[in-house]
Amino acid sequence: MADGGDNKTHFGYQQVEADKKAEMVADVFHSVASKYDLMNDVMSFGVHRYWKRFTIECAAARPGMKVLDLAGGTGDLTAKFAHLVGATGEVVLADINDSMLKVGRAKLQDNGVVGNVSYVQANAEALPFPDNHFDIITIAFGLRNVTDKAKALRSMQRVLKPGGKLLVLEFSKPKNALMQKAYDFYSFKVIPQMGGMIAGDKESYLYLSESIRVHPDQETLKNMMLESGFDQADYVNMTNGVVALHRGYKF
Amino acid sequence: MQIATLAAGWLETALASLLKFHPDPRPLASWQGQRIQLDLAELKFPLYLVITDPIQVYSRCEGPIDCQLTLSLATLGQLRRGDSLSELIKQDRLTIEGDIQLAGKLAHLLGAIEPDLTAPLSKLVGDGMAYRLDQLARNGWQQGAEQLSRLQRHSGTFLRDELQLAPCATELAQFGQEIDALAQRVAQLDARLSRHQGVE
Numbered sequence: 369m370a371d372g373g374d375n376k377t378h379f380g381y382q383q384v385e386a387d388k389k390a391e392m393v394a395d396v397f398h399s400v401a402s403k404y405d406l407m408n409d410v411m412s413f414g415v416h417r418y419w420k421r422f423t424i425e426c427a428a429a430r431p432g433m434k435v436l437d438l439a440g441g442t443g444d445l446t447a448k449f450a451h452l453v454g455a456t457g458e459v460v461l462a463d464i465n466d467s468m469l470k471v472g473r474a475k476l477q478d479n480g481v482v483g484n485v486s487y488v489q490a491n492a493e494a495l496p497f498p499d500n501h502f503d504i505i506t507i508a509f510g511l512r513n514v515t516d517k518a519k520a521l522r523s524m525q526r527v528l529k530p531g532g533k534l535l536v537l538e539f540s541k542p543k544n545a546l547m548q549k550a551y552d553f554y555s556f557k558v559i560p561q562m563g564g565m566i567a568g569d570k571e572s573y574l575y576l577s578e579s580i581r582v583h584p585d586q587e588t589l590k591n592m593m594l595e596s597g598f599d600q601a602d603y604v605n606m607t608n609g610v611v612a613l614h615r616g617y618k619f
Numbered sequence: 620m621q622i623a624t625l626a627a628g629w630l631e632t633a634l635a636s637l638l639k640f641h642p643d644p645r646p647l648a649s650w651q652g653q654r655i656q657l658d659l660a661e662l663k664f665p666l667y668l669v670i671t672d673p674i675q676v677y678s679r680c681e682g683p684i685d686c687q688l689t690l691s692l693a694t695l696g697q698l699r700r701g702d703s704l705s706e707l708i709k710q711d712r713l714t715i716e717g718d719i720q721l722a723g724k725l726a727h728l729l730g731a732i733e734p735d736l737t738a739p740l741s742k743l744v745g746d747g748m749a750y751r752l753d754q755l756a757r758n759g760w761q762q763g764a765e766q767l768s769r770l771q772r773h774s775g776t777f778l779r780d781e782l783q784l785a786p787c788a789t790e791l792a793q794f795g796q797e798i799d800a801l802a803q804r805v806a807q808l809d810a811r812l813s814r815h816q817g818v819e
Contacts, residue, residue: 421677480672
């Protein structure tokens with residue numbers, strides 16, 4: 369069942385038919401793909417690099433491991449993992465959106481990240497991989513765009529090896545009320561304007577801000593991970609809870 | 620924010636920028652993902668260098684480490700300037716565990732970097748002004764280093780000869796010899812005591 373129930377789900381603040389959401393999200397990312405990295409730097413003042421670096425360090429990838437970078441977009445995490453797992457390891461960059469995948473593949477190939485990276489266009493709800501296949505799965509700023517999050521988490525749990533770990537990096541709920549107000553102002557007044565000026569698409573960035581607000585908060589997502597079969601699920605707040613890194617293990 | 624993660628990110632960015640000034644256009648071509656652990660005296664956490672192209676730096680790292688270096692930032696600077704590894708080890712300023720050749724290779728890699736501010740500056744202020752600013756910065760750096768070195772020498776002389784607070788080199792050497800002689804006498808005494816205890 370989709371997150372909104374009755375075959376309806378969230379698309380930002382709108383309620384839409386569940387089977388239409390993937391297509392609508394795809395349109396957003398087709399539109400922003402070419403300016404995605406630039407907009408990430410501008411919108412987060414570069415702090416997204418810190419959030420991703422922290423995620424990589426928590427992943428504790430070793431040479432020879434198999435890593436799935438789900439909703440990997442332009443390949444920031446994949447590039448780091450490819451160096452860490454070495455020639456004997458494997459990194460799969462998966463994204464539902466072919467425009468993002470093309471941008472990611474071009475960027476990684478231009479930077480010489482080749483050999484142990486493969487690219488798969490995949491829906492997180494139905495991952496096209498065998499059971500118990502990956503040592504590490506990461507999904508950075510992608511889960512909130514998935515129509516049925518519980519189904520996606522169960523799919524990730526299936527393809528993760530026993531002993532493997534899932535890392536979900538996602539926007540979340542700030543802990544401080546003042547921070548929440550400042551964050552709301554920035555998200556709804558500043559970011560869409562920036563999106564309009566830099567990427568020429570104000571509406572897509574308004575959707576991104578709205579999708580963050582309807583995404584489950586830290587505790588809800590932690591419980592969803594536990595219900596999906598992950599063990600020892602916990603989370604680390606970053607930047608006062610604007611972003612949280614959720615961790616879960618499969619034993 | 621985790622300071623260790625930030626420091627690792629800063630070092631990674633700094634190394635990527637500095638390696639652009641390496642005379643070899645592909646200075647990391649011969650490296651194959653070797654992992655070096657840097658324990659800097661000034662930091663409470665280790666830094667891990669995964670030597671690929673570009674170099675990755677992390678504050679946490681899983682998997683085997685090829686070489687572990689324990690040193691201070693000042694010693695790292697000396698390594699970069701080409702000081703001998705064995706001399707630094709003898710002086711207890713550097714500890715190496717693992718592949719010593721990797722430490723030498725890293726020192727060689729860093730030592731070959733010659734930062735040149737002229738190229739990036741010339742895009743902003745033109746070639747002529749960039750050259751003048753570069754010369755000014757180099758002269759300023761050289762003069763600063765000379766003045767610092769002179770200040771250290773004068774302070775040493777003042778403390779040693781005028782205030783007579785610090786010992787001179789010969790006094791220090793004599794003191795070291797006396798300590799050695801004392802240690803020898805204590806060892807002899809200890810041996811005699813052990814013998815007597817054995818007889819009783």
